[in-house]
Amino acid sequence: MVSLIVFIPLLTAFFLLTLNKNAGELIRRTAFGASLLTFFISLGLFTGFDSETAAFQFVERYAWIREFRIEYSVGVDGISLFLVLLTTFLSPLVILSTWSSVKHRVREYLFFFLILETGMIGTFVAVDVFLFYVFWEVMLIPMYFLIGVWGGERRIYAALKFLLYTMVGSLLMLVAILYLASLHHTQYGTLTFDLLRLYTLEIPVNAQMWLFAAFALSFAIKVPLFPFHTWLPDAHVEAPTGGSVILAGVLLKMGTYGFLRFALPLFPDAAHAAAPLIMALSVVGIVYGALVALVQPDMKKLIAYSSVSHLGFVMLGLFAFNIQGVEGALYQMLGHGLSTGALFLLVGVVYERRHTRLISEYGGLWKQLPLFASVFLITMLSSIGLPGLNGFVGEFLILLGTFQANTLVGAVAVSGVVLGAVYMLRLYQRVVFGPLMQPENANLTDLSRRELAIFVPLIALMLLMGLYPKPFLSRMEKSVEATLARIHKEAAPSTHAMADLTRSRPVLSESVTSE
Amino acid sequence: MDMTLPAVNWLSVLPTLLLSATGMLALFWDIWIKDDERSLLGWLSLTGIAVTALCSWLLWGQNDVVSFSGMFALDAYALFFNLVFCLVAGLTVLMSLSYLETAEIRHGEYYALILFATVGMTVMAAATDLIFIFLGLETMSIAVYVLAGIWRQHLTSHEAALKYFLLGAFASGFLLYGIALIYGATGSVQLGPIAEHVGTQGSSPLLLLGMGLLIVGFGFKVAAVPFHVWTPDVYQGSPTTVTAFMAVGVKAAAFAAFARIFLHTLGAVHADWQGILWVVAALTMTVGNVTALVQHNIKRMLAYSSIAHAGYLLVAMVAGSDVGGAALLYYLVAYGLMNLGAFGVMVAVGRRGEPHEELDDYAGLGFRYPALGMAMTVFMLSLTGVPPLVGFTGKFYIFSAAVQAGYLWLAVIGALNSVVSAYYYIRVVVNMYMREGGAIVELPSLRSALGVAILIAAIGTVLMGVFPSASMSLAGASFLSLG
Numbered sequence: 001m002v003s004l005i006v007f008i009p010l011l012t013a014f015f016l017l018t019l020n021k022n023a024g025e026l027i028r029r030t031a032f033g034a035s036l037l038t039f040f041i042s043l044g045l046f047t048g049f050d051s052e053t054a055a056f057q058f059v060e061r062y063a064w065i066r067e068f069r070i071e072y073s074v075g076v077d078g079i080s081l082f083l084v085l086l087t088t089f090l091s092p093l094v095i096l097s098t099w100s101s102v103k104h105r106v107r108e109y110l111f112f113f114l115i116l117e118t119g120m121i122g123t124f125v126a127v128d129v130f131l132f133y134v135f136w137e138v139m140l141i142p143m144y145f146l147i148g149v150w151g152g153e154r155r156i157y158a159a160l161k162f163l164l165y166t167m168v169g170s171l172l173m174l175v176a177i178l179y180l181a182s183l184h185h186t187q188y189g190t191l192t193f194d195l196l197r198l199y200t201l202e203i204p205v206n207a208q209m210w211l212f213a214a215f216a217l218s219f220a221i222k223v224p225l226f227p228f229h230t231w232l233p234d235a236h237v238e239a240p241t242g243g244s245v246i247l248a249g250v251l252l253k254m255g256t257y258g259f260l261r262f263a264l265p266l267f268p269d270a271a272h273a274a275a276p277l278i279m280a281l282s283v284v285g286i287v288y289g290a291l292v293a294l295v296q297p298d299m300k301k302l303i304a305y306s307s308v309s310h311l312g313f314v315m316l317g318l319f320a321f322n323i324q325g326v327e328g329a330l331y332q333m334l335g336h337g338l339s340t341g342a343l344f345l346l347v348g349v350v351y352e353r354r355h356t357r358l359i360s361e362y363g364g365l366w367k368q369l370p371l372f373a374s375v376f377l378i379t380m381l382s383s384i385g386l387p388g389l390n391g392f393v394g395e396f397l398i399l400l401g402t403f404q405a406n407t408l409v410g411a412v413a414v415s416g417v418v419l420g421a422v423y424m425l426r427l428y429q430r431v432v433f434g435p436l437m438q439p440e441n442a443n444l445t446d447l448s449r450r451e452l453a454i455f456v457p458l459i460a461l462m463l464l465m466g467l468y469p470k471p472f473l474s475r476m477e478k479s480v481e482a483t484l485a486r487i488h489k490e491a492a493p494s495t496h497a498m499a500d501l502t503r504s505r506p507v508l509s510e511s512v513t514s515e
Numbered sequence: 516m517d518m519t520l521p522a523v524n525w526l527s528v529l530p531t532l533l534l535s536a537t538g539m540l541a542l543f544w545d546i547w548i549k550d551d552e553r554s555l556l557g558w559l560s561l562t563g564i565a566v567t568a569l570c571s572w573l574l575w576g577q578n579d580v581v582s583f584s585g586m587f588a589l590d591a592y593a594l595f596f597n598l599v600f601c602l603v604a605g606l607t608v609l610m611s612l613s614y615l616e617t618a619e620i621r622h623g624e625y626y627a628l629i630l631f632a633t634v635g636m637t638v639m640a641a642a643t644d645l646i647f648i649f650l651g652l653e654t655m656s657i658a659v660y661v662l663a664g665i666w667r668q669h670l671t672s673h674e675a676a677l678k679y680f681l682l683g684a685f686a687s688g689f690l691l692y693g694i695a696l697i698y699g700a701t702g703s704v705q706l707g708p709i710a711e712h713v714g715t716q717g718s719s720p721l722l723l724l725g726m727g728l729l730i731v732g733f734g735f736k737v738a739a740v741p742f743h744v745w746t747p748d749v750y751q752g753s754p755t756t757v758t759a760f761m762a763v764g765v766k767a768a769a770f771a772a773f774a775r776i777f778l779h780t781l782g783a784v785h786a787d788w789q790g791i792l793w794v795v796a797a798l799t800m801t802v803g804n805v806t807a808l809v810q811h812n813i814k815r816m817l818a819y820s821s822i823a824h825a826g827y828l829l830v831a832m833v834a835g836s837d838v839g840g841a842a843l844l845y846y847l848v849a850y851g852l853m854n855l856g857a858f859g860v861m862v863a864v865g866r867r868g869e870p871h872e873e874l875d876d877y878a879g880l881g882f883r884y885p886a887l888g889m890a891m892t893v894f895m896l897s898l899t900g901v902p903p904l905v906g907f908t909g910k911f912y913i914f915s916a917a918v919q920a921g922y923l924w925l926a927v928i929g930a931l932n933s934v935v936s937a938y939y940y941i942r943v944v945v946n947m948y949m950r951e952g953g954a955i956v957e958l959p960s961l962r963s964a965l966g967v968a969i970l971i972a973a974i975g976t977v978l979m980g981v982f983p984s985a986s987m988s989l990a991g992a993s994f995l996s997l998g
Contacts, residue, residue, distance in 0.1 A: 067983075068915065133902070134907075155949065159949070164938060168931075168934050171900075171930035178911075181915070
């Protein structure tokens, strides 16, 4: 099932190339249908998920490159499950938005977009580190094309910056991965790229520092952690709407996911040593991102900087190394994906009508666009973390975890929440309230039925996640506990988390013997 | 005086003989052939190459391979390289069928020279005697010197030939001197006895000097820094198909002999040469990539890129061991496919009198000619090392060998170099898809042979990247056949 979810978009992408490039409607429908199908299949992961175990579920394993004992092995656990769902959920919505946002070279746009979807899902479900790396890199290329071909004025600059930044990090990570595999060769006599087996390595602390640095750099650029964030505003501003949504909604989460899945449990000692530094950088990012967002005249740039701030929270939660912090971080990753994705789509809505993203060009839209204003209101409130909406649960858990880990950091982080409310409310006020300043805005049309179809699922999910977080949190719990047990390797792990660890073994040994 | 013919195992030289015979046939046929039927020579050469490849494939696994009193060994290693050379020569001929016409090169010797150069390459890969290796090297080089200058209408081609010849002759001198010193140090020019001597006696100053001179000689042929300065001018001036042939074939042949001598014969004293090769490899990658950054002519950019790739290949040499050797072989195939493909696209974009080699000429190409654009994108991304293309698996193999052998820093330098290279390879893609205009108004419909060549290269680049296992085990087995 997991492979289906990964490869349906890819196969559809190549199928699109066989269609006549002028058949825009057919191409759009095909792509939309395929991504919707992918989403429905991925719902099966949610319903069939066993929340009593931390082991990978729906596992598929095949030998791939025998010389290196590399396997095609995929599966989901409580950490990756929701990120896969987030991806498959956002993708059809983005494709739905292309009806009005992409006018030329539709076939090529959707071709790259569907490859991107495959890359993203693959990154989340890969259990083999080599496979993870392949998807991680594959994803870069379509994103690069989306920004570079369909982007704004300075698109080439932004696309190249995005590509080179990400590549610097990932190639060093490749060397670190190779080192891990060869360390396994020294300790156990065989190469392996299987994550679960790499978890069992005894890595000298000194080596851990270097390896952690290589992984962390790669992920920190992606997150982006201050001061590696400078590619993000450029990429966001220049990217087309769909690109921005995916960039903010999913791509940034790959960085935080990478920390949680690889950097922290593989190198626990180094992670503990680096935690003060990373927490400090996260807090700086939270405050800095919020302050810079405050003064942006461009809506997209404002949201881009707000992402820097929000992702700072996620990083804080992860490095709190406790269950509240990490679950909050995961929840916030999903919440941010929904709310920021929706914000970029909303900017896209008005941009398509007015062809400007400057806040000063708007004002008083409430009267003309009541539906737009309502959707914007809920999204904005979700973004600043109003109780009852998804943003609150994540932020609350993160702060709870952070205060347990470090009171001072928690206190500074709270100021980020306040600042977040300030810049978001100001944005909303200047765009929606007040008198209608620009005469061009008098004739704007409200959300169309297609646009409503995009926003209604988003809003519904924001409410659901805000009011009833249990089905989400309960599925995360075991996996998060197991990961925390790996991070606290030296401290005595809680007993049932240990049981999960041992339970995940049989899955592994079974398939090894069956080879 | 009694002369007895040595008992020769003709089977072991069969591929070499087949290529020679085809070459001579092409040369003689050229005397009678009509001008407008000259492409038949190309098809003849292609047939000869295909038969040679088939024969090399069938000979795989033969045990009785040594002949000429131990001077020649058609082991799996040599057969692997024979297949590589046949692939390179075959794709070059396929591309030449259309290129010779647009470039207005009307010399029948062209195909014969390609074949003779390939003969030299097969000798280099199979020879187990330093003098024999030298013979192969010269056979190959002289043919390629002529090929570099065969574009008589162009002064740059003359310049390329002369430069290549003068510096090549110089490098041959170094190589020969190195051979002489090694003979002095070990008392033999045959690889077997040399290995034996080195294994028991270790190294000596004379041997060190000999190895140093060999490194200079081979360094020149593979275009390693600091022996690379001829490369950009020669590559840019030569006809594009010849450039492709040089960049891939000559490099592969030089590495075949280089690796056989150093990794196998001189393997016992690897500590003595690994240090210097480490430095050469790091320099070659860095200088090649950094210089390529500022090129606007794609042919020249690919010349510098070929220097950089020689650097990656040298990393595999430094890593040594079975993994390093296998990685070297695998990467040579990878490099051959993607580089030949890139040159193939260059041939397709060029037109009579307008070579269209500048970066700006590629503006907007991608959307106007989707298939060609996609192929070029695949080659450029593969050269950068983006998964799941063969350039990535190749680099992965090499870096993995380096890390396992403990050369972590060399792997890091290599990884950072890949980032640098991303900039200039991606620039081609940027021009093809993200800029409008471009000098090209119409593309001559792809000649079918050229199209086939590009297609083979593209499919190989993708398939060998996604399913690398088969070719990896082939490369591994070939290297292990050295014993």
